[in-house]
Amino acid sequence: MQTKIPCVMMRGGTSRGPFFLASDLPSDPARRDEVLLAAMGSPHSYQVDGIGGATPFTSKVAIISPSQRPGIDVDYLFAQVLVNERLVDTRPNCGNILGAVGPYAIDAGLVPAQGDETTVRIFNVNTQAEVHAIVQTPGGSVTYSGDAAIDGVPGTAAPVKLNFRSAIGSITGKLLPTGRPLDVIDGIEVSCVDVAMPMVLFSAAQLGKTGHESAEDLDADTALIARMEAIRRKAGELMGLGDVSASVVPKIGLLAEPQNGGTISSRYFVPYSCHRAHAVTGALCVASACAVPGTIASRLSGLDSTPPQGVVRIEHPSGTISIDLDVDLVSATPAIRRAAVIRTARRLFEGSVLIPSEVWQDA
Secondary structure, three states, rough: OEEEEEEEEEOOOEEEEEEHHHHOOOOOHHHHHHHHHHHHHOOOOOOOOOOOOOOOHHOEEEEEEEOOOOOOOEEEEEEOOOOOOOOOOOOOOOHHHHHHHHHHHOOOOOOOOOOOOEEEEEEEOOOEEEEEEEOHHHOOOOOOOOEEEEOOOOOOEEEEEEEEEOOOOOOOOOOOOOOOEEEEEEEEEEEEEEEEEEEEEEEEHHHHOOOOOOOHHHHHHHHHHHHHHHHHHHHHHHHHOOOOOOOOEEEEEEEEEEEEEEEEEEEOOOOOOOOOOOHHHHHHHHHHHHOOOHHOOOOOOOOOOOOOOOOEEEEEOEEEEEEEEEEEEEOOOOOOOOEEEEEEEEEEEEEEEEEEEEOOOOO
């Protein structure tokens, strides 16, 4: 006997993963994590005994529930299921998977369609942040077909507009968790910034890289990965996150001057391998860091004395991701008035995932 759990597989942005209703999973977090590990097939390098895709970008889970919070439609809990470790990390958010939350919520009947466009008000449980997703709903139902294209995903689809309304200090509670725009760890300058996702930002040149290498080439440089990881762990302590050796937070950004007409170049690590495109939350953090004088991002973007407003274009291994920014990150009370990005999504599969009954026997 196995336990059947209703499940919808969704692509959100450049990531993919199963979506569950919270009511279909165990209420106990430890048992829930065991169920997610079994469903995804972790720990195993191929996740051959589960539905995970054997990469950090396809081993992600969204857990959705109707919200009881005033002015919010749905709560969204993101879970990063590590491929080769017996660990489910619910500390970070994922902005790519977030791109599919609005369409999923409407399809699931949690939010009624409201005309040609429907705004779904989402509360991210991981970071306690509010995000509004504008979903295309002509004829009263979600459409996934459209003309929007994002780098890292083939073809075109209907746009999903995401506006992050409360992203400063997503986990640490501070824009600059160490209190400084620049720190030196193991002789390397870093900027520790927390907007949508806590990140440790490096200048690629300080680590002997151009910052324009392919993701595959960077992954193959095990000495680089080990050096950045050692600094990331020390940065985690400075950021008030404690021992981060068993957590994917903070993430790493390897930055460089732009090469193809963008604002800045970024290689985003998750944190042990380089993203083939770029995480949305990481893009929000990098773009916001460009607006904080004294950070590595502001220096490399050439915006150290003129913090940006409007579109910040971040070059990544698969192209670019653009963030529409309207912020004040230099005053005593930093504020984000608008941090918007366009993603696309697609509903890929619906049915049930089966897990061994000895993991969880749903009564």
